[in-house]
Amino acid sequence: VRRRAAAPLACLAALAVRPASAHDAFGDIGPFHGGLAHPLADPAQLLVLAGCAVLLARQPIAGIRLGFAAFALAVVVAVAGRNIVDAGAPGSVVSGGLAVLLGALAIAGQPLPGGALAGLAAAAACVAGFALDRPAESRAAALAAAGGMIGLVVVTLLLLTGFRLLRARLGGIVCAVAGAWVAAIGIMVAALPG
Amino acid sequence: MLLAVMAVAAGPAFGHDGDAAGGGFIAGFTHPIFGWDHVAAMVAVGLWGAFLGAPAIWILPVAFPLVMALGGAVALAGLPVPAVEIGIALSALVIGLMVALAQRPPLAVAAAIVALFAIFHGYAHGLEMPTAANPVAYAVGFVIATGLLHLAGIAVGLLVKVPKGVVAVRAGGGVIAVAGAWFLFGALA
Numbered sequence: 071v072r073r074r075a076a077a078p079l080a081c082l083a084a085l086a087v088r089p090a091s092a093h094d095a096f097g098d099i100g101p102f103h104g105g106l107a108h109p110l111a112d113p114a115q116l117l118v119l120a121g122c123a124v125l126l127a128r129q130p131i132a133g134i135r136l137g138f139a140a141f142a143l144a145v146v147v148a149v150a151g152r153n154i155v156d157a158g159a160p161g162s163v164v165s166g167g168l169a170v171l172l173g174a175l176a177i178a179g180q181p182l183p184g185g186a187l188a189g190l191a192a193a194a195a196c197v198a199g200f201a202l203d204r205p206a207e208s209r210a211a212a213l214a215a216a217g218g219m220i221g222l223v224v225v226t227l228l229l230l231t232g233f234r235l236l237r238a239r240l241g242g243i244v245c246a247v248a249g250a251w252v253a254a255i256g257i258m259v260a261a262l263p264g
Numbered sequence: 265m266l267l268a269v270m271a272v273a274a275g276p277a278f279g280h281d282g283d284a285a286g287g288g289f290i291a292g293f294t295h296p297i298f299g300w301d302h303v304a305a306m307v308a309v310g311l312w313g314a315f316l317g318a319p320a321i322w323i324l325p326v327a328f329p330l331v332m333a334l335g336g337a338v339a340l341a342g343l344p345v346p347a348v349e350i351g352i353a354l355s356a357l358v359i360g361l362m363v364a365l366a367q368r369p370p371l372a373v374a375a376a377i378v379a380l381f382a383i384f385h386g387y388a389h390g391l392e393m394p395t396a397a398n399p400v401a402y403a404v405g406f407v408i409a410t411g412l413l414h415l416a417g418i419a420v421g422l423l424v425k426v427p428k429g430v431v432a433v434r435a436g437g438g439v440i441a442v443a444g445a446w447f448l449f450g451a452l453a
Contacts, residue, residue, distance in 0.1 A: 113288070261337035
């Protein structure tokens with residue numbers, strides 16, 4: 071009887087198996103989608119992207135165009151470079167410190183020179199790009215890089231669009247408050263041990 | 265059969281799964297919201313900002329999270345801040361009284377009062393951070409929750425623009441001040 075019961079039990083157990091996701095917010099969704107969704111699973115990375123978006127949203131339209139173009143270009147360079155250079159993810163001091171700077175500039179709300187804006191956007195892209203996971207296997211690494219590039223650009227674009235819409239409806243105060251939130255979280259992140 | 269049921273019902277191991285969206289963020293988000301002393305003080309900040317009008321209506325909610333984060337950083341650094349609970353209770357009492365008594369100090373003074381109390385709130389939140397599943401998500405959660413409570417206070421405070429709204433807002437400040445006195449009594453007991 072026990073042997074007869076073992077087969078259906080084994081079938082049920084096999085059907086019920088799902089991927090272990092003890093340390094992965096989305097489970098095993100593959101390297102491309104993992105890279106794509108990485109900003110949603112890494113709050114420090116999302117914080118930097120939000121800081122970049124809110125800073126750009128405070129700028130005149132010409133500054134937004136330049137800043138976002140610099141961001142997108144730097145994402146490609148950083149993610150590609152990350153697969154070549156053996157550098158680890160940026161520490162909490164770097165991510166937090168950059169978020170504080172971006173948030174503070176968003177609070178100030180002053181139009182920035184094009185070079186400074188492009189430099190800040192590129193810095194945000196580099197910090198976010200180097201925070202992506204890097205699988206060991208080359209095909210998986212390429213897929214993760216492609217997904218990561220798209221994810222970083224799309225998430226930042228969505229945030230930027232959201233802040234711009236809110237600014238158009240409610241005024242620059244929205245970006246100032248959001249900048250304060252980004253800077254406040256950045257202070258906490260920078261103060262984290264390690 | 266029991267084994268079969270258990271096999272079907274078994275889900276993935278969730279030890280730290282989704283901690284960015286769950287254990288860290290939710291814990292941080294609910295920390296200010298489930299603490300009535302925090303809620304009272306945050307709403308009072310928004311009320312006072314709206315009562316004072318521009319530019320205080322946005323300077324106070326901008327200044328508060330920044331200084332609060334400094335308080336959190338102090339906690340993370342392990343530096344002691346005395347009488348945290350008393351400070352939090354006093355924040356609700358003092359800011360509530362400011363609204364109830366329709367006090368309009370200079371902007372710098374109002375910002376300084378709010379900033380002083382923000383340190384105590386940030387310190388209390390920061391003490392919880394090292395034990396959070398995801399401390400960054402925790403920080404995101406409590407800053408957003410704090411900001412939303414400010415916005416709730418501002419939304420109510422905008423009643424000052426309608427007839428008799430000032431009375432309602434001042435009454436709200438009075439209720440918060442009474443609650444602050446109750447919190448203070450509890451902290452001192």
